[in-house]
Structures are given as C-alpha cells and as structure tokens.
Amino acid sequence: MAKYLAIRLLDAMPTIVLVLTLVFIAMRILPGDPALAALGDMALPEQLAMYRERMGLNDPLWLQYINFVKGVVTLDFGTSLITDVPVIQLLKNNITHTIELTVVAVLMGLVLGIPLGVLAATNRDRAPDSAMRVYALVGYAIPDFYLGAILLIVFSLNLGWFPINGVGEGFWDRMHHVFLPALTLALLKSAFLGRLTRTSLLEVMGRDYIRTARAKGARERRVVYRHGLRNAMLPLSTGIGLSILATLSGSVAVELVFNRPGIGRLLVTAIHERDYPIIQAGVVVFAALVVLVNLMVDLVYALVDPRVRVSS
Amino acid sequence: MTELVAVAKPHPVEDVALQPEPGIRDLVAAVIFARTSTIIAAIVVLLFVLVAVFAPVLAPYDPLKQSFVKINQLPSTEHWLGTDAFGRDVLSRMIWGSRNSLIFGLLSPILAALVGGTLGVTAGYFGGIVDRIVTRIIDMLMAFPELLLAILIAAALGGSFWNIVVVLTVAFTPGFARVSRASTLAVKEEPYVEAAIAAGVRTPVILFRHVVPNIAAPIVALVTLWTASAIRLEATLSFLGIGTRPPQPSWGNIIREGLNNMFATSWPIYAGGLAITIVVLAISLIGDRLRDVLDPETGQ
Numbered sequence: 240m241a242k243y244l245a246i247r248l249l250d251a252m253p254t255i256v257l258v259l260t261l262v263f264i265a266m267r268i269l270p271g272d273p274a275l276a277a278l279g280d281m282a283l284p285e286q287l288a289m290y291r292e293r294m295g296l297n298d299p300l301w302l303q304y305i306n307f308v309k310g311v312v313t314l315d316f317g318t319s320l321i322t323d324v325p326v327i328q329l330l331k332n333n334i335t336h337t338i339e340l341t342v343v344a345v346l347m348g349l350v351l352g353i354p355l356g357v358l359a360a361t362n363r364d365r366a367p368d369s370a371m372r373v374y375a376l377v378g379y380a381i382p383d384f385y386l387g388a389i390l391l392i393v394f395s396l397n398l399g400w401f402p403i404n405g406v407g408e409g410f411w412d413r414m415h416h417v418f419l420p421a422l423t424l425a426l427l428k429s430a431f432l433g434r435l436t437r438t439s440l441l442e443v444m445g446r447d448y449i450r451t452a453r454a455k456g457a458r459e460r461r462v463v464y465r466h467g468l469r470n471a472m473l474p475l476s477t478g479i480g481l482s483i484l485a486t487l488s489g490s491v492a493v494e495l496v497f498n499r500p501g502i503g504r505l506l507v508t509a510i511h512e513r514d515y516p517i518i519q520a521g522v523v524v525f526a527a528l529v530v531l532v533n534l535m536v537d538l539v540y541a542l543v544d545p546r547v548r549v550s551s
Numbered sequence: 552m553t554e555l556v557a558v559a560k561p562h563p564v565e566d567v568a569l570q571p572e573p574g575i576r577d578l579v580a581a582v583i584f585a586r587t588s589t590i591i592a593a594i595v596v597l598l599f600v601l602v603a604v605f606a607p608v609l610a611p612y613d614p615l616k617q618s619f620v621k622i623n624q625l626p627s628t629e630h631w632l633g634t635d636a637f638g639r640d641v642l643s644r645m646i647w648g649s650r651n652s653l654i655f656g657l658l659s660p661i662l663a664a665l666v667g668g669t670l671g672v673t674a675g676y677f678g679g680i681v682d683r684i685v686t687r688i689i690d691m692l693m694a695f696p697e698l699l700l701a702i703l704i705a706a707a708l709g710g711s712f713w714n715i716v717v718v719l720t721v722a723f724t725p726g727f728a729r730v731s732r733a734s735t736l737a738v739k740e741e742p743y744v745e746a747a748i749a750a751g752v753r754t755p756v757i758l759f760r761h762v763v764p765n766i767a768a769p770i771v772a773l774v775t776l777w778t779a780s781a782i783r784l785e786a787t788l789s790f791l792g793i794g795t796r797p798p799q800p801s802w803g804n805i806i807r808e809g810l811n812n813m814f815a816t817s818w819p820i821y822a823g824g825l826a827i828t829i830v831v832l833a834i835s836l837i838g839d840r841l842r843d844v845l846d847p848e849t850g851q
Contacts, residue, residue, distance in 0.1 A: 254691045265708065380832035382783055382803075384790050385824030388810055392817050481696075488699035492787055496810060507791050510706050522703045526695075533694050 247537050251530050258526040263307050266519055294515075316520035321512050326520045329505060334524065336406050337490055337501035340424070343417050344486045347425035348432055349479070353468075355429060356436020361463060363441065371433055378430020383489045387423040387496035394419060404498035420497045424489050428482045435478040439471035446470070473544055480536030487528060581844045582837065589840050595833035602646055603653040612640035614647040614800050623815040632822050635805075636812040637798075641819050644800035645826060651801040652830065655785040659719035660777040664770055666720065667727025672762060674728070675735030685728065692725040701784055705793040715794055719781050730773055734766035741765075768845040776838035779831045786827050802827050 274282075274290045282290075291297050294317075295306060310316060316326035359371035395403045407416035443449065444467050452466045453459075491503030498504075506521035508514075583593045602609060612630075618638035626633045632641035674685035692700065701722045708714045738744060738761070747757045788794030789803025797804050802823045809819030 253687070254694060257688070257691050262703075265704065376832060376835065377828070379835060380779070380783075381828045382786055382790075382824065382831075384787065385806060385820070385827065388806065388813070388820050388824065392813060392820070396813065484696045484699070488696045488702070491698075491702060492790060495791065506702070506706060507793065510793055518706050522706055525699055525703065529695050529699065 243541050244538065247534055251534055254530055255527070258530075259308060259311060259523070260304075262519060262522050262526070263304055266515060311523055316523075317516040319509075319517055320514045326516050329517065330502070330520060330524060333500050333502050333505045336499060337487075337494070337503060339406075339413070340417055340420055340490050340493070340499070340501060341483065341486050343414075344421040344424035344428065344490075345479070345483050347421055348428035348482060348486070351425060352429035352432030353436050353475075355433035357440060357463060357468065359433065359437040360440040360444065368437070371437060375430045375434040378427050381427070382492075383423055383427055384492040384496050386426065387420065387493050390419050390423055391496060406499060416499070420490075420493045420499055423493050423496075424486045427489070428486055431485075432475075432478060432482060435475060436468075436471065439474040440467055442474075443467050443471045473540070476539050476543060477536060480532060480539075483532050483536075484529060487525070487532070578844070582841050586840070589837055592833035592836040595829060596837065599649060599830050599833075600653060603649040606646050606650055610640075610643040610646040612643040614639060614643040615798050616640075623812070625816060626818060633816055633818045635808060635819055636815065641805070641822055644805055644819075645802070645822050648800040648802045648805055648823070649826070651789075651795050651799075652782045652785060652827075655715060655719060656778045656782040656834075659716055659781045660723055660774045662716065662720045663723035663777070664727050664774050667724040667729075668731045668763075668766075668770060670724070671728040671731030671733075672735050672758060672766070675732040676739060676758060676762060682732075686732070689725045689728050689732075693729065697722040697780065698784060698787060701788060702791070702793070705788055711796075715785060715788060718788070719784055722784065723777050723781070726777070727770065727773060730769050731766055734769055735762055738762050738765045769842075772838060772842040772845050775841050776835060779834040779838060782834070783827060783831050786823075 274287045274294070274296060295303055298306070314327055316330070318325050319329065355371060355374070359368045362368050391403070395401045401419050402416050405416055407413045440463075444463075448470075449462060449466055452462045457466070490501060491507060493499075494501040494504040495507060502521055502524055505517060506525070509517035509521060583589050616639060618634075621630075621634050621638035622636055624630055624634040624638075630640050630642065632645065635641055635644070670685050670689075674682040695703075701718045704718045704721055705714065708718065744757060744761050747761055752760075785794055786801065786803035786806075789801040790807045792804070792807065794803055795801035797808065805819050805823040809817065809823065813820065
C-alpha cells in the first residue's frame with residue numbers, strides 16, 4: 240500500500256509542475272506588461288516602475304520562476320495589491336468555507352443520488368426509471384447559479400426560512416447557512432450520481448453472484464444493497480471523485496449567488512480588481528485541490544479493490 | 552427463434568463491403584425524426600438559431616437603451632419580460648443575448664475539435680514519443696473539470712471576445728484529443744490503412760483520405776454535445792463577470808444583474824435561466840441521440 244501511495248504521489252508531481260508553469264506563463268508573459276495590466280492605462284510611469292520592483296518583474300525570467308515556485312512551496316503568496324493583507328491569511332479565512340460547502344454538498348448529493356439510482360435500476364423501464372432519466376437530463380441542463388438563484392428567491396427572500404447570505408457561527412447556525420448553497424450543488428450532482436448508480440447497478444445485477452444470492456433465498460433488499468450496490472461502488476467511486484471536482488468548481492458560482500465567503504468568491508473578486516497575487520494563489524489552491532481529490536480517488540480505489548494495487 | 556436463425560446464417564462478406572455508407576439524410580432521420588423528444592428538441596434549437604440570427608429584427612427595443620422613468624417594471628404588453636435596473640427591455644436583451652450563446656456554442660467546440668483532433672490524430676497515428684507527450688498532457692488537463700480550467704485561464708487572461716473563445720477551446724481540447732486518438736488507433740489497424748501504407752500512399756493522403764473521414768462520426772457527436780456545454784460554460788463565465796462584459800447582454804450576465812437587483816424584480820433571472828436550461832436541454836437531447844445512433848455500443 241505504501242508503495243502504491245508513493246507511486247501515485249510521484250505521478251502527481253508532473254501535473255503540479257505543469258500547473259505551476261502554466262500559471263506562471265499565463266500571469267507573467269501572456270497579458271503583455273503585467274504592471275500595466277494590474278494598474279491600468281492611467282498609471283503613472285513611476286507607479287509602474289514601483290510595481291515592477293515590488294513584484295520582482297525586473298528580475299530575469301528564470302529567477303522569477305524560481306521565486307514563484309519557492310513562494311508556492313513555502314506558502315508565501317505575497318500581499319494583496321488592494322488591501323495589503325497577506326494572501327495566505329485571506330486563503331486561510333476562506334478555504335474552510337469552500338471545503339465545508341463542498342463536503343456538505345457531496346454528502347447530500349450521495350444521500351439523494353444513490354437511492355434514486357437504486358430505485359431507477361430496480362424499476363428498469365418503468366416510471367421511476369423514466370423519471371430518473373428526465374431528472375438527469377434537466378440536472379445536466381440547468382445551470383447551478385440559476386438553480387441557486389431560484390432557491391434563494393423562494394426559500395430565503397420570499398419564505399424567509401434561510402438566511403440570505405453569510406456563513407453563520409456554531410455548528411447548527413453554519414449548517415443553516417450552508418444548507419441552500421449545498422442543496423443547489425447536491426441536487427445537480429444527485430442527478431449525475433443517480434444515473435451513474437443506475438448504470439453500474441444494472442451491470443452488476445446480471446452477474447452470477449447475484450443469481451447465487453437470490454437462489455440462496457436472500458431477500459431482494461439484501462440482494463440489491465449487500466450484493467449489488469457494494470460491487471457497484473467501484474465504478475461509482477470514480478464518479479464520486481468527478482462529483483467532488485464538479486462540486487468544487489460549481490462552488491465558485493454558488494458562493495457568488497449566496498454571497499458566501501470562499502476561495503471561489505475570493506478568486507472572482509480578485510479577477511475584477513486585478514489583484515494578481517490573489518489570482519495567482521487562488522489558481523494554485525484550486526489546482527492543488529484538484530490534484531488532491533484525484534489522488535484520494537486513486538487511493539480509495541486501491542483500498543476498495545486490491546487488484547488495482549497489485550497491477551500497478 | 553428468428554433471432555437464432557439470423558445468428559446462424561453466415562454473413563456474406565460481399566454484403567458488408569457493398570453496403571452503402573448511410574447518407575446524411577438517413578442520419579438526420581434516425582437522429583431527429585425517430586422520437587418525439589428529439590423532434591421537439593430540434594424545433595427548439597431551430598427557434599433559438601432563428602432568434603439569434605434575426606435578433607435585430609425581432610428585438611422590440613434597443614438592448615442597451617437605458618431609461619430612468621422605466622426602471623424595474625414588471626411584465627406588461629409594452630415590455631413582455633419587464634425592464635431591468637437601468638430601464639432596459641429584458642426581452643430585447645434576452646434576444647440579443649442569444650447571439651452570444653450561439654456564437655460561443657458553435658465556435659469553441661469546432662475550434663477545439665480542430666485543435667484536439669489534430670493532436671489526437673498525430674499522437675494516435677505516429678505513436679512513440681509524440682504520443683506519450685500528448686497523452687500525458689491530455690491526462691493532466693482532463694484531471695481538471697472544464698469549468699475550473701476555464702475559470703483558471705480566464706483568471707489569467709481576463710474577459711474579452713477572443714479570450715472567451717480561447718478559454719472555452721482550451722477547456723474542450725483535451726476531450727477531443729482523447730477521443731480522436733483512440734479512434735485513430737483503431738482505424739490505423741484497419742486493412743484499408745495497411746493496404747494504403749503498403750501501396751506507398753503518402754502519409755498526408757492516408758491521414759486525410761482514410762483516417763479523418765473514419766473518425767469523424769464520434770467527433771461530430773462530441774461537437775454537438777459540447778455545444779451544450781459551451782453555452783452553459785459561457786453563461787457561467789458571464790455570470791461570474793469574466794465572460795461577456797456588461798452592458799453587452801448575455802444570458803449569464805442578465806442573471807447576474809438580475810441577482811444584484813432581485814429585491815426589485817426577479818424576472819430577468821427567470822428569463823435568462825430558463826433560456827439557458829431549455830436550449831442546453833434541447834441540444835444535449837439531440838447530442839445524446841446522435842451518439843447512440845453513431846455508436847450503438849456505448850449508448851445504453
């Protein structure tokens with residue numbers, strides 16, 4: 240297992256290096272003069288010179304790259320151009336909210352999606368199955384920010400059941416605040432997960448061990464959940480990984496809809512204000528989270544299915 | 552019983568060879584006219600395209616014209632979807648906004664198909680070190696959800712027409728590269744390609760005459776499916792304020808402005824969101840069906 244983990248970690252390294260290099264190229268080279276891009280056309284020459292000096296833009300490119308990588312490794316992302324607050328502080332303040340939203344949303348998505356998928360699979364080609372199909376299609380088509388806006392208008396603005404913005408304090412208050420944003424993402428992901436559960440379960444239900452279980456006289460419920468769903472979990476775990484990533488990227492728009500602090504809103508606000516150190520850090524954090532989630536999916540795969548460990 | 556007979560009967564080789572390629576008309580018939588849902592979807596897509604093309608004629612008002620005396624009106628016979636915080640006619644903005652969706656929806660998947668297809672075919676056909684590098688980069692990029700990739704690139708580049716095109720294209724390229732590489736690998740083993748190689752046909756001719764036409768089907772299906780994704784993605788980026796810039800209308804930024812103004816009127820939000828949902832739903836219905844018809848093995 241330790242060997243497998245090491246291989247996976249090594250495997251993730253090129254991705255991380257590629258991402259860092261891409262971020263560096265995009266931020267330093269592509270938009271022309273970064274100082275001009277950051278300060279705008281109205282900036283005075285002295286201001287531009289000061290900015291270049293402060294951001295180390297006068298150094299040769301290779302030195303800038305090394306400093307950039309060093310900064311990322313030591314978690315030193317500089318300070319915000321607008322507020323002068325250390326970027327790492329901003330990240331710390333925001334990341335817990337994003338992770339909270341993602342975790343709650345994925346859990347809700349699983350709780351909603353898997354039973355729906357089981358229902359569709361056990362009622363193949365009947366009403367629940369067709370309903371699942373429609374649900375999956377609509378869930379794919381409806382944008383998360385639109386669904387979020389509807390939920391916000393109906394349940395917060397009109398009915399007043401949930402707070403309109405913020406994150407709350409203490410466990411229950413936090414859950415109260417995170418409920419609608421998480422539900423938005425969860426509804427959409429449950430459509431995807433439900434469809435996936437249906438497909439993997441149907442595939443498994445045709446196997447011999449299911450027939451054996453039925454022949455032994457096991458009750459249908461036990462056959463479906465114990466023998467069927469358990470084996471269907473393997474392809475499903477990839478889907479869950481994809482869902483976590485989709486939820487993470489969906490959190491950006493949803494944080495904006497519900498006016499909720501988080502890495503997504505931090506990043507989008509920074510893009511508007513051209514606050515380059517924050518943009519850079521936000522991009523790196525998201526990329527790191529993606530790599531981390533993919534790594535976790537690989538590990539779960541290896542834990543669940545010993546064949547994966549042996550073959551690599 | 553009939554099935555058994557059909558299986559037992561040997562399939563004459565000549566029959567397969569002489570079978571005419573299904574024409575574009577048969578394909579359209581199979582994809583669209585076989586089901587009620589796809590017929591409705593096709594009508595929706597057609598309407599959407601017509602609205603986008605004839606926006607200047609159809610829009611009752613100038614989508615950018617502001618009016619202080621008309622702000623935040625609810626729907627009326629004069630303004631079917633009401634007006635926004637600047638007194639602009641929401642319906643006119645919706646109609647003009649459809650152009651955005653159509654342009655990005657078509658342009659970026661097609662560009663991505665060209666770039667990704669070239670990469671995939673090159674990697675798949677030549678193999679070796681090129682293949683290893685391309686595959687590796689595709690794998691890395693595929694690790695990122697399209698939206699996140701798009702946000703990350705948009706973050707670095709900023710939003711403008713061509714930047715959005717670039718962003719969406721880069722986000723879709725890895726998928727096309729992967730599919731076309733896999734298809735090329737399969738086609739490469741076919742006897743007609745081997746025969747062409749043996750006959751000394753030049754490589755570019757083999758690629759364009761034998762490989763590309765035979766991998767076109769899954770690519771076309773993918774373009775259709777990703778038109779839906781591109782429309783949703785552009786809307787999301789515009790909603791985030793890193794896509795189409797106000798005051799230019801786009802369905803995404805109509806919702807964004809509606810959200811900022813939701814205490815006054817929520818009509819723009821409903822209008823923009825419904826439009827995106829319906830168009831994306833219609834296009835993905837057709838795309839799903841197209842994929843099933845072109846590649847019956849993966850469908851269902």
